[in-house]
Amino acid sequence: MITLTQPASAKxxxxxxxxxxxxxxxxxxVSGGGCSGLNYGMTFAEKPEIxxxxxEVDGGLxxxxxxxxxxxxxxxxxxxxxxxxxxxxxxxxxxxxxSCACGSSFRTAAGEQGTPCSG
Numbered sequence: 664m665i666t667l668t669q670p671a672s673a674k675x676x677x678x679x680x681x682x683x684x685x686x687x688x689x690x691x692x693v694s695g696g697g698c699s700g701l702n703y704g705m706t707f708a709e710k711p712e713i714x715x716x717x718x719e720v721d722g723g724l725x726x727x728x729x730x731x732x733x734x735x736x737x738x739x740x741x742x743x744x745x746x747x748x749x750x751x752x753x754x755x756x757x758x759x760x761x762s763c764a765c766g767s768s769f770r771t772a773a774g775e776q777g778t779p780c781s782g
Contacts, residue, residue: 665691665728665736667720671743671752676722679707688717688725691741691754693732701735703754 667675679685690708693701711717711727718726728736739756 664738665718665726666740667724667726668740668742669721670745671741672721672724674743674745674750674752675724679724682707684709688727690727691732691736691739692729693735705741705752 675689676685679687684707687707687709688711690706692704692706694704695701708727711725712729714730715727716730716733718728720726726741735758736754736756737758739754739758742753742755744750744753
C-alpha cells in the first residue's frame with residue numbers, strides 16, 4: 664500500500680482545487696530511466712484504468728497505481744516538503760536500495776543499473 668503524509672495530502676488537495684479537478688485521482692507510477700535505473704512520476708487521472716489499484720486516503724483523495732508500478736512502490740510514503748529553498752513531493756520507498764541525490768530516481772534489488780546522474 665502507498666501512503667500520503669498530511670502535508671502531501673493537503674498540498675495535493677490544494678492543487679486539485681486550484682485546477683478544478685477535485686474528482687480526479689493522483690496517479691503514481693514508475694518508469695525506466697534516470698541515474699539509478701527507475702524514475703518516479705505523478706500526474707492526475709480523471710478515472711482509473713481497469714487494472715489499477717485504487718487507494719483511498721484521508722479527505723476523499725484517491726491514489727491510483729498500475730500493477731507494474733505497484734511492484735516497486737509497495738510500502739512507499741509520499742511526503743511534501745516546503746522549505747526556503749523550495750518545495751516538492753518526495754517519495755520514501757522501502758524497496759529502494761539506491762536513490763539519486765535528486766530523489767526522483769531509484770533502484771531496487773531487482774532493478775537495473777542507471778546512467779550517470781545529470782542533476
